[in-house]
Amino acid sequence: MNQDLLVILSISNLLIPLLSFLILIFFGKRLPRGGDSIATTLLFIVLGSSFYVMFQKLMNFPDEAIQASFKWVSFGNVPFIGQLDIHLGIVLDNLSVIMLTVVAIVSSLVHLFSIGYMKDDVRYSRYFAFLGFFTFSMSVIVLTNNFFTMYVGWELVGISSYLLIGHWYEKKSASDAAIKAFIVNRIGDLGMFAGVMIIFFTFKTFSFDQIFNAISSGNIPMGSENWLTAAGILIFCGAIGKSAQFPLHVWLPDAMEGPTPVSALIHAATMVAAGVYLVARVFVMFTADALVFIAYIGAITAFISATIAIAQNDIKKVLAYSTISQLGYMIMGLGVGAYTAGFFHLTTHAMFKAGLFLGSGSVIHAMHHALHHQHDHQTDPQDIRNMGGLRQKMPVTFWTFLIFTLAISGVPFTSGFLSKDSILAGTLAFGNLTGHYLIPIIGFFVAGLTAFYMFRLVIITFLGEHKDNNRIVLIHESPAVMTIPLIIFAVLSFFAFYSLNPFDAAEGWIYKVLPRPDSVVPLASKAASSDVFNEALHHAHYPAMFLSLIIAGLGILFAYITYHWRKIDADKVAEKFKPVYQFLLNKWYFDELYGKIFVAGTHATTRILRWFDNNIIDGFVNNVGHWTVAITLGYKEQWKYKTLSSTVYLTVAIITSVLVTFFSASSLWPAASSIINYLFAIIIGIIAGSLTFFGFWAGAGGFDKYIVDGLVNGVAYLSGFFGLVFRKFQTGKIQTYLIFVLFGFIVLYFIFRFL
């Protein structure tokens, strides 16, 4: 079994989706049924080959990383550095092959599901094309062996998510959401880019291996651990953006404007998990501080979003917030050092959350059709308050949905139980080791919340009575193309696929193939080493399990009490704690906050700058403009613009300040100069400038009046002014001329005399 085959296969896994994108984008319209069959087939081929790759890799080369790279760019023989080339390539290690398979599974099933869901959509083939493009970009992230292509993939998934969220771009809300998603992600990416810049600056390479080796050999940015921590955190910013972590989580709920299968694929299973994958990928270069930071970010995110999820009524919004919260879990898990658990939760969560979304998709689909038949366009097909009692009508959807819910709430015998439990154990262990007990506390609390809101969702949606009797008769189970994926996901949500022991993930194969790697950072800033941590984990395992079981049970119980048996009236409670409820309902007012500060702020700034540009910077030239107009059309009136004169003074002031800046600077700064000196120089310049301005203003103010009263018709300044003044000397009276001759004679005489 040779490695090249694997490499070739995985590269083809990379390219086949791209191929499907190209085919559909160019010929989609002409192909039968928009070419969906082609796309889907191609994706299932990918699925097959990625399974093959995974098994081969795990069977034959369990503990080596297969690398393949090529020289992408050569900077030649760079002065002071030597030969500098940039190599790009792929790496096949256990992490990547598993992730690749996960992506393939979800993507292919979503393709299948979409055939039913997107039936007779306006841009059917375009939709499938973009699905393919997304899969390609996601695979780039998964397979890359360097930061550069990682960043590339990062942006590419961003753009494909932009395109898919904005699929129904006629809706303004949709295109807004798309832009929001992209911009917020880009903010995160900035951090990542800065991190990459530090890395490249230090190591002159992008390749993970070389970087890690360099670090382990003691070469770290600017020779200080703090910079290493900073680099780590900056790179983690990328994850914050993609995985919708606090404070950049605001885009994910809005992203639900996109088609539901897209939400399932991108905003639940794969892209948002990319952040987690990134953290896992560069886990070894995080210092202890960085990890703690990561852990807290994860915890905070998990908590905030879980609380918000309780109050939401839009089925997809609930799922969105639960996704954020689960991602927070994974990040937290990685942060505390439960490397495997974190990634494990990624895989399991991918399955059941994708399932949940597809399930909600089929519900919405049904609702939508029903409403369509009723010609009812007011009612929101996504609002759970309009649902209920769908259980009888859509059994498959219901049962699968229930299984997913159990999984996410961490009920035994589900995959979710295994992964979640190991994360919780990890947090507990971390608490014991470091004393950061807040993290496990949040972890367990959130586990309860999750169980509660998920069952709230199930109960309100499927159980009880439907709100509208003539609608319920119109609701039907979705077609096979949609239910089959649900069933597959449901099956994949059972423990058996991950660990034969339903109560200990550690015995599962994932733990075998993905042991926690050892950090490469200098000892001083290292987190607790693997064996220390595993020891603690071992102790923490059972307490954690029981605790989580109890809490989850309580959550479910509360949900039933409140929403099924109605022992507690939810509305009353909401009334009682109105401020809290409002606070949660409005998602902690994050959007409002950002809207007020950043969006509005930016727009205000831009407008101010535009004004500045048109009136101040351009002021001088405007005068020239008016001036030329004045000349050509002979309008002296053009010159009466008082507004312009002030801009001229400003211009002069600015010019002086610039000059002064440069001269003072040149006197100030030594050859090897520091920014401070420039600032100082600039300050001096500004002072000088403003002084000139005021002097000019004061003087010229009077000047204006004098001119306007006296000699020339309203020419206030500049050569135009001189032009007119001197022109006025040309009185046409010969004797005036002669007087000027004498005058000139005298003046010259004195100049000459006192030279």
Place this chain on the structure above:
Amino acid sequence: MFSVGLTHYLVLSAILFSLGLFGVVTRRNAILVLMGIELILNSANINFIAFSHYGKLNIDGQLAAVFVIILAAAEAAVALAIVLNIYKTFQTVNVDEINKLKE
């Protein structure tokens, strides 16, 4: 006994020169302006002759004076012709009113 020296001539010519300039800039009548010019030229002549006589210098100065006198005559002739023309077209010889060309 009072004797006339170079200085007196220079002072005289200076006075003449200033008078000439004064007349040129103050008189409104073109003819008078021309007379002012004549004064200026003659003040220069006085200088030339005075210098060449008292300064024990060569004859150049006196030559110059002769030339200048002739030239002044020519200039005056042309000037008067032009003034006549002006009077024909403008019906005035007041130089202040002849200011159509300006700015």
Place this chain on the structure above:
Amino acid sequence: MELEFLNIGILSWITFLPIIGMIIVLILPKTNWNSIRWTSALFTGIQVILAVIIFINYNRTLPGVNDINSFQFVEKVNWITVQSFPWVGKIDIDYFVGIDGLSVAMVLLTALISFIAVFASWNIDKAVKGYFALLLLLDTGMMGVFVALDFFLFYVFWEVMLLPMYFLIGIWGGPRREYAAIKFFLYTLFGSVLMLLVMLALYFSVTYVDPQTGEKVHTFNMLLMMNPAHYEPNSLLAGLHTFWRYIAYIGLFIGFAIKVPIFPFHTWLPDAHVEAPTAISVILAGVLLKMGTYGLLRISYPMFPDAMVYFAVPLAILGFINIVYGAMVAMAQTDFKKLIAYSSISHMGIVILGMSALNTQGVTGAIMQMFNHGTITAMLFLIVGVIYDRAHTRGLNEFGGLANQMPKYTGVVTVAFFAALGLPGLSGFISEAFAFLGAFQVHRWITIASTLGIVLTAAYMLWTLQRVFLGTLPEKWKTLPDINGRELFTLVPLAIIVIILGIYPSPLIDLMNSSVNHLVEFVSNGAGMSMPKP
């Protein structure tokens, strides 16, 4: 290696072909528009072919920059000789052209853009003959600037461009064309006269010993001006880090900065772009702006390494201002074309930032950005032109939902916009990334601040995309036809280049590699001081 035809080197051909074309156009009858158009197309087309030949035969290993022997396709003919007098030395001005890694990319770009500009001008219907004649003249001027190695020649070409540009904007432009044209003319002239003085100062400071006669000869030869050994002792610009050298550098800098344009000299650009006809905007943004940065690389850097290093930080700050300021002002625009104009200010800022780093990644990024920005902005302006021809308005807020009305068009637009906002896989990203990577090594905080521009750019680009193409289609645009074949023909080649260079930039980088490395080394050694490290 030499490529010659009729004993005239390929560079002369590529430079002066348009002149021949112009003469033919002038001979053609005024009314026969098609023949005029096709003649221009033909000549610019040949130019492109020559450019390709150059691209193929260009030897990637020779550095050039300050070493005559490693320049390529060199032609050096004595142009003007004035015999010497006791009070003034012999004067030699050569017709001296050649290219190296710094200029070859620009030559390719110029040929390509001019060719596309001709097709973009197809629907000019006013004084067609004059238009194409001027366009071809402009083409020669631009090409000449990039191939000239004699400062005098460089200056002549530089100025020759102004007048055609003035008329092209002033006659075929929009409503405020006169204002825009004169503004462009004055700004640029102001810059170039300062350049003239510096040129003369250099001329009198630099002499070389004529091998035949052994007498000292003043020269405009740029390469000789780059060698400190050739500076007359106690001449105005002799030595390093002298007051006059700094003044001279600033003078040159203003001259180039106005062309780039660098804040605060940028205000001619929006007006010129908004008023100019599409093709001219394309040329302005595609080629003319690059002359400023090219001038800095070709002249300021090697001739004033000391001043360059000395002013590196202010330069970087200016780059930062350009990036962020340009992006912010762009965001506030409601005129499609003006928005693009400001976006190119922002993008040129990246070039400045990259150059200010004075290391290989930075300068490479800068030159690539020059090329990529040339192609991308050309696309953007063509795109604006397409919509303006149909709707006769550029108000961003008047549009919406064009995506359904004009799908093909929208497709191209999307590519262009994504390229402009630096999406990986498209050329814009690579050059931006390299420029930033390079700059970060020298100006750490300035660079980090500048990355803000990435977000802003994404914001206004996507916002524009939304306002024009997404949403619902207003009634009045229900009849707009989709993009036609000619327009596609102008756009698609650029798009292809953008994508190819986005995925595999090596063809471009290999062209400039050795030159850039040589330049960096040469300047760093010549500066007599190291780059200011933060």
Place this chain on the structure above:
Amino acid sequence: MLQQIIDSVRIFQPEITLTLVACVVIILDLVFKNRPRMLAITLLIGFFITGYYLIQQMTGMTVSAFGNMFLIDPYSIFFRLLILLTSIFIVVFSLMSAELYNGKRKLGEYYVFITTATLGMFLMTGAGNLLMMYLAIELTSISSYILAGYKKEVPDSNEASLKYIIYGAVSSGMMLYGISIIYGLTGSLDFYNINTAFQTGEVNFLALVAANVLMIVGFGFKISAVPFHFWTPDVYEGAPITITAFLSVASKAAGFAIFMRYFFTAYYDPVTAALSGTLATLSGFDWNIIIAVISVATMTIGNFIALWQTNLKRLLAYSSIAHAGYMLMGVVVLSSEGVAAVLIYFAVYLFMNLGAFFIVMLIADKIGSEDIESYKGLGYKAPFMAVSLSIFLISLTGLPPTAGFIGKLYLFAALINHQWIWLAIIGVLNSVVSLYYYVKVFRNMFLRNIDEEHEQLKFNPIQVIITILLVAPTLILGLYFSPLVNLAQASVNILGLK
């Protein structure tokens, strides 16, 4: 003595020819009434003969005739060639000027006075003696007074000539007074004796300064430098265009010639000159500083007032003032380079300025107006003329690839080389300013009234040929200027200076 006179006469051929031509023309005019074209032809023949003699003299010889009264050196020959060339062009222009041939005017005197004016200028370029200088200036001036007022029935023309003569007489009178003082100080009118006197004897500084400022008044009037420029716009506007062109080129050239010759020779300091290799002036007498001041004032004011002109003729008048300012910069640097720069500038200035005036004349004859507003759409009515005019204006602005650029290039080169950097900067900024008002003309010709129907203006072939004769050098000298520069640099040596 007699021998000397005979020798002098031999080398005095050009001037003698001119004199004879003048007489011949008078006689012809008396014999054949109203045959102006014939007169013009005769005149041209005469001029060409003069030219022939001039070329004969171009052996690089430097001799003095009539005891330093008249100096023949490459410098004066260069200027005389320029002046002769101008006169030839002017005569040709006159042949085509409608305004002259309208109203059945007798043109005999016109041509005579052109000849005498030319003669006067010739003498100015070569005068080596203050008296000679004065007489030459007066000869030129008086002829010009009459020429300026030659359109007798037109009020403007009369006014112009009146102002011209009063202004001219006063300033030359002041100059004469200055001359008399210098005579008193040095006891001689001969430049070289004056120079020796200054080098040896102590002179009263105040008197010297006063005298020289008085001289400058006179020169300033001739070259219309600020503040002695006031006559220029009015006279240029009032006079016939041909005469305006004549004054703006030829008489300026002559003025510069004598101005530079006087100051360079009379205050020449051989000692420092030998050391510094420049045309150093006597220590403590830095007259060039004053010239710097004047030149800045001249170009700035000329340009700035020009901004406001709406009459193209008047605009060109102001622009010619500005150009005088530029050329003065060449004088300031006190070096052969400066002189060479001035010579070069004059050579190109001749073509571009004459060209501009010529086309203005033709257009005025067609559309009966010199107002810039009336040039709207001209670029489409008369493409060839419009393009040529633009070329001349571009050249006046000083943009490559036109000759004007070369002129400016050499001026600024001289300044930079002698470190007059502030002056150079003012100079270039002025040339930017000047662009504003030249562009005004393009704007009206090309950017306005594009779309309306234009009936083509017709021009006869001779006019076109003349235009080409003027355009060609303007462009060619811009791209290949070594012959001109070689000639000019060979012509800088003034008699008596190294």
